[in-house]
Amino acid sequence: METAPVPSTIAPEAGPEDFQRFHEYRWDLDVEFLKGVVLACGGLNALERTGSKAEIILHSRIFYFARLAGVSMPYVGYKRWLRDNRQFKPVDWNLLDLLCDKKDAQLSRRAPPAGSAGSISISRDSPEAQREKDAWFHELYDGGLFDPPAAVQEQLSAAVPSWQAAAPKGDLYVDHRGSAGVEKGKDEGGAPYPERFAQIIEAIQSGKPVEGIQEIPNNIARNPDTTPFGKMAAPKKPWERSSAEAKSAAPDYTTIDKSFPDAEPEH
Template sequence: MATPASDDDVLLPPDDDATAAEFEAFDRFPWSKHRAFLLGLLETLGGADGLSPNPTHQGSTTFCRTVFYRRQTGRRIDLTRYNGFLAASPDYPSIDRRLLAALYAAKRAATTAEAAAALRIVETVAAGPAINPFDGTATPHDDAVPSWQRSAPKNELRVPRAAAAADEAAGASAANGEAPYSDKFAKVIEAVQTGKELEGIRHIPDTVVRQEGITPLGKLKPPKKPWETAAAPTASLASALAFGAPITTESGHSLLVDLHFPPPPEQSGPVQSEVGQ
């Protein structure tokens, strides 16, 4: 028998104002004053030895905060929605980067032995003022974002009206179950439907006209046959085949034509049949 889903399994999407208030309360939590959280975060980041700027530390810090926040307050923060909220709000102050900056600074200032380095770092951060991302202090830059991208304008790029209209038409055709056509293919469809000639089509005539100077007969002389000893004119060769007379050329040389195949070679001994042996 299926059991009804609990409140933790079903998450209804709240409105924008409720989401912003929820995430702001989550970020205003006094994270820098909870030593247990700082110690757990430090171990998650690889201990004191691994406490150096790393692009993956910000995501790990956010995850650790969601786990610790639920244990302390009983409120669940959807990590996917929170990351989407941060991506949609580039000017929103980041508590994660400020916590990491404080830990990095405490690591550089620590001079004790390696065994007590983690506790020393946590005590240094906890003894300082509470980190409030909304106090107007500048948030450290994200090391994973290049400097040129940080200085890029945050407003949306202007889209031409013609391109926007084309996108709307393509979206409407896709919504109706039709695949959007390219401009060239749309012109072909229009030409076929209206009976117009297609652009770039080359008309080929049905008849073949031979060019002057080209004949279907070759100009080379036929090669000699195996039984011919020399080349001969066609008329003389025909007469020689008909009467068996030798052919005499204009220079006085006689040409011989073999009218029969040569006899087979003589065998040296009697041929014995292998049938019946």
């Protein structure tokens, strides 16, 4: 399935038509999203029918939709939209049931080893699961509308002095292009380079040799007095054989060149 590229800037806020589009998206058919939800919940074995897992799914949907559609879905705004449009039922618990059923099907095919964390989820029809579901729905429809990021932002805003809040806002970015001149080491309105540094830059850009830098050739000239064999005989070790034995056993070096070959001409 082809997805939209990740936006490079903050996604715009969702409009009225985006809430229904976000709600009616086929989350149960998006394999990439479901895999991400399983990881966000702590893995397949950690899935369970609880309100906290349903909240993780809701936040995962908001995050994924911003990447998919380039629209930032407000957490509180979506909950308020659900309260105003009761004909649209929340899908988060249904997705949780779907994933828990998948987990139970896998565990039933292979018995988990003793002491492992994997265990069959509580049944969707059990009283415990029903209590968790009712509590989550009650909080969704009748609980307080609390947006943690917004609340933190309000606290930060309250701590900012009035004079600072009224100050003009600007990006913390300095354009260095004005001082990175390429002609004579300077640009209009920019600070010039040091003269020596500007000369080096100009020489490199024009392909000229840089003053003070020695050119090293590819082939190094050899000293004609240097040969592959030394002029002095190496002293014998105490455990070495006599000179007669060593001479008779010595290999024949007559085929070895007595001097280095001439250097190849430089192309």
